[in-house]
Amino acid sequence: DDNKPDIQVGDLRIFIKRHQVFRGKTEINLTGKEFNLLLFLAHHPNQVFSKKYLFEMIWHLDALGELATVTVHVNRLRDKLNEVEPEFTAIETVWGNGYRFRVEE
Template sequence: MSKILIIEDDAEIAMLEKDYLEINGFETEIIADGKQAVAAILAHAYDLILLDVMLPGQNGYDICREVRGKTDVPILMVTARTESMDKIRGLGLGADDYIAKPFDPAELVARVKAHLARYERLAGSARKADLDDEIIVADLIIKRKSWKVYKAGQEIRFPNREFELLLFLAEHPNIVFSKDVLFEKIWGYDYSGDSATVTVHINRIREKLENDPANPEIIETVWGAGYRLNR
């Protein structure tokens, strides 16, 4: 169930919003003071915020400015101030929408549902992108886009060739590749060197990633055949 924070000092309006949202299956919480609202937003997980502009303690614009960099949930500003500059100001501070008083409660609910659905789509896409970007092997996280590697939460620095070699093996787990094939894939035929370079880089990678480099479990040597990343 989505949880909505209603920040509104007019008790009648706050209860109207609460009643219509709860009828439509949302959980709600009401806060009437601006400063209390900031603390609540930063301390709790809300799915959407209905934010009045004129509040005691701290106005809605300042609240939006203060919390927007710390939460990406939708913020819908609710206010009687309908001038274009007021709307532009709210949207410029990071609000997602602007609802003018007096409002149709059904329209309010419809906008809340639309913004929640949009946020969930965007969040889902972001989660998928993060998952697609990451390869997890034991306690390792390999990030394709940023070329970063983490072991047990700690970042480990890799030169380009070492990272390319590790990434190639991680993208083709449980497959044995000969040193010649790995050399061709990572360095190419035109590179001045030979397949012994692969052994040197594998050993360096093991020193950084294996709990016991002398007895590797992640990148295994298959004698007479090559190397295999176990995943």
């Protein structure tokens, strides 16, 4: 069923085949990398991933000196998800470790 999201967390809905992300009724336009980053994190709720690991998984490259790229993409992703109220807080920074997609059990 194409109308059923592959992943739903609160008002966030992710449709993988259609490459679409919604918060409520509002579509959030993400780049390919932003979409892949969100999808990867959402697929692994409550797990902490280092910037190095995320870079290697999303960009498929060795993370030599490129870790700022992950930070930039996470920040852009948060900014876009926050264009809709209320604030989107699921993507958490875990200081010294990386990021996680927090989901209440």
